Amino acid sequence: MNNNTAGAARTPLGGSGITVRPVGLGLMGMSQFYGAADPEASVATIRDAIEAGVELFDTSDYYGASSATPGRPVAGFGHNEELLGRALRGRRDQAVVATKFSARPTPEGRSFFDGRPEYVRAACEASLKRLSTDRIDLYYYHRLDPAVPVEDTVGAMAELVAEGKVRAIGLSEVGPEILRRAHAVHPVAALQSEYSLWERGVETAVLPECRRLGITLVPYSPLGRGMLTGAFSRAAAFDRDDFRSTLPKFQGENFEHNRRLVDELEQFAAGTGNSAGQIALAWLLAQHHDIVPIPGSRRPAYVRANLAATSVALSADDVALLGALFNPSRIKGGRYGTLNTLPSASDD
Template sequence: MTSPVGTRTLGRDGPAVSAIGLGCMGMSQMYGTADRDESVATVHRALDLGVTFLDTSDVYGDGHNEELVGEAIAGRRDEVQLATKFSLSRNDRGGMDIDGRPENVRARAEASLRRLRVDVIDLYYQHRVDPRVPIEDTVGAMAELVEQGKVRHLGLSEASAASLRRAVAVHPIAALQSEWSLWTRDLESEVLGVAREHGIGIVPFSPLGRGFLTGAIRSPEDFGEDDWRRGHPRFTGEAFAANLRLVDAVRAMAEEKGCTPGQLALAWVLAQGGDVVPIPGTKRRSYLEENVAAAAVQLSDGDLARLGEIAPPGVAQGGRYADASYAYGDSPERAA
């Protein structure tokens, strides 16, 4: 049976993956309480629908998410293109530490393989570039994992243009994972061009604006007490009201197109190129099925131009993170 979402290839020599992936983070943290049984059922439903590109990280739920994904894909490993990440860990100050040392690369990969219950990881990302460790050393250690047969392809997450250029000199990079959506278009200014110059596929996370572009969030009170978006710069104060106007414009156009706002937003990301594979995250089958249907939404050049006017670069009010330096691990601010 042909997958309703189709397939795309990441990188010049990278893996063929489903054109829409599944971000699994919310099954373990950040977006309120998750139901383990529903999370596993969501992964199973994704595979049934041809969404076979699964994204996790060793820091999501401090290993819980990898264990959950490993449980969910048991017996179906051959259907899956499995991506995970390393380098971030929580510290006792409530923040994140980045560790790109070669010895950490090896140790974290072995731990991920155990939690995922697999022999090989299809796509292994450095979650954030460590500004204190030359990226050549980190990628060199990652390349050794490829040589050993423990990893098939390498990726970077939220890396700068300079880091991409240095990394590809050591080993081919199949994918760059970064935030990209109608309300976050920073990637387009420099990083996107450099990635494409070097044949690196793009894996946008939060392609639905952390859920805001679905139109389901109308008030800060819509978030549960344990939902991290309650304190997010784009979901508070005047920024919330300003961003809601963007959502309303997307909603109005979606009604004309006969689709949901989320499907329109996801279709826009898909239309950015055949090298783009968004990974909308969800922990519920109903939202997964809505996302899959976005693959059938056709956008004309006129539609894309109109969306570009609705959501030009920089349209969203508020930062991407409360700590701005978290956007790029190798930023000068992070290294300072």
């Protein structure tokens, strides 16, 4: 049975002492990659999420800095953090704020990664101002800078913890070796990586290493960028400023094939009285009590529906059946296309 029900224990973020309710909210789509969003509506959605019981809010200084198509207008570097800062005025103590650094845009609409210790400090100070707060609860190294040893970057993050500007540190999209090296410098509370019924690459080596080290996994895109909700018909078309238009899983025959698998998920969900998206989240939560998915949504009703997944109980047989339905060998299309400016830098 899934032990992450509405009355279940809170989920710890590694050994940091921070605990959260087991479904958070990814905010990236409020600033980029999935078409235009209304800032006022986004602020209202965040505030409604707080009222509904969401605690972990995931942002990045980069969200807003690029579009799905290079050269298209963007909201601007730091836009997403500013949105969250506005939404949390008078509500800061009700939220666990997670943000990220290292990804930086180029004038050409591409990206590079900066892990220099001096940049870590500068990025943190800038994020604190945009968020209108005196501390970041969970600070992620967004993507590795290949020119800087991870020990140097994490060492600078550890200094921010010692100063009280950061409560806990995390990494994103790294493998077991980097996790071990980083954790040896300072305890890593969380790893953020893509994980869902239809993207399960972390299961082989990354998730076991997280569990060995006591690191919480924070899956982004836990609803397969919306696919696992059943929201898209076979005739769905994605605009150029929608990130999914560049992704192999959403194109042509791959999309049609994958949509048929979602049909089966919807049939299963209907038999339980839940939505397909709620079943997809419940499957993740049933893996272990060390996973905090951060589905993204711009609508309060969807945020509340996602949070309700914590009350969905799946038997061991249900979990196995769903896992077999979305066995990686049955999914068509890779994770990313050739036009993506920041590979895997999205929440949902």
